[in-house]
Amino acid sequence: MTTDSNFQIDTNLLGKYFAGEATAEEAIAVEDWRAKPQNKKEFEQIKKIWLNGNSGYPEVLVTEEWLKFEKLLATKGKIIRWPYKRFIIAASMLAIVISVVVLKKKSGDVPEKTDGNFITKTASPLLTPEILSDGSQVIAGPGSSINFSKDDYKKNREVHLNGEAYFVVVASPDKPFVIHMEDLKIKVIGTSFNVKDNSGQQLIEVEVLSGTVEMYTDANRLVVKKGQTGTYSKQNASFYLSDTIDMNSLSYATKNFYFNDLTLEQIMSYLEKGFGVKIETDNKQLMHCRLTAKFENKPLPYIMDVIVATLNIEYTIQGSKILIKGTGCN
């Protein structure tokens, strides 16, 4: 176990290292040695033995630590212009799905306006995607709208969002895609995410399906990665990060539903949002029936057929309303 440095890396030195007795030079030698893949394995073996079988500390996320450092610098009154390109974690996914949901009081649908340059895209009845000039797509959720200037969009991709939307953003490192929601900005390099504003609770949620997204205000910022949900609390002006995504709340855009032992009540509310319908039942007992099923890109009648067959109930469609009937479920 030798390295190019002056030190012999053997268990004596590793013992010193793990015991916290290593000098700076010795620690550097250990790092150089550990950098080689075959040595890393041995390093981890000894570390595990040293830790008595425990796992030690949670994984260090350098990007988060860097953001902390930037904040530290900012508190000393220094705003630095950092060269961005090389250091961004490569979010090489082509599509960013940001589900940004901002639920404001429903003020009625705003018709699409175009004065040539300034465009307002609202939710279409069929919830179909709008294609932007760079190939990015937006699906505005029910009662929501996106605002942007066509000319400006070519230069720097910035949009304003009211409500909820599902974005598929084409990767373009030179021109980050930025969504404005009052004082919160959500920056995207190339990813899939959903943005949601629970105005009633003063929260804005960003669920990232692929790639990486940066949420930031003047005071604070949060990096949200694939599979995570970042929440911004307007009241506390603070960010929270969770390692889960509620896939079913994105179904209005993805057309996929994943019901994992959910109650009919929960399923009904996801279907209502996903298809823009109302679902009612005359038997409250049925709300507690549970179901596990996966539906990928299936039409509503199909989904209803499967549900009623599984739970031994019935349904009828009246316009945009679905009525569920039955005496109980299996």
Place this chain on the structure above:
Amino acid sequence: MVEGIFRQCFHDHYEGLHRYAYTIVKDDQQAKDIVQTAFMKLWENRNQVDIARSGRSYLFTSVYHLGLNNMRDGKTRQRHNENFDRNEVDFQYDPAEQKEMRTRIHEAINSLPPRCKEVFCKSRLEGKKYAEIATEMEISAKTVEVQMGKALRMLKEMLADIITALIIAAYLV
């Protein structure tokens, strides 16, 4: 220009520095604070230090001194012991295999030759520095170092069959 080099340095060396800091203070949050402080010092001296060439060595030396200062503080000593306690508390949340591994490791440690075992236990379980152990056992610091190395080597051999499992567990974490 120097901002770019500094930032690259941060991304290249943060993890290694945190690893090192942790070995000294044995506390994740303290380790993070120390590394942040080390980088802040480097930042403040960015025009006096050739970061590309000497940044790493500057940072590791910083961490060394900051770590030792931190340990001299009585509070860290106590936290140090709490860390060991927390490790034991981990026990109850582990699945059966982890428990078995833990038992195997304990047994292996118990079967070490007496002096070897004593040195290892004083360092690993009682958190004593090599210098302290040397004084207590009336041996040289170099002997302490050699005995520790011997302990690790023997443990590695005794646990060779479950080592792979340990590694898989380590990577899954």
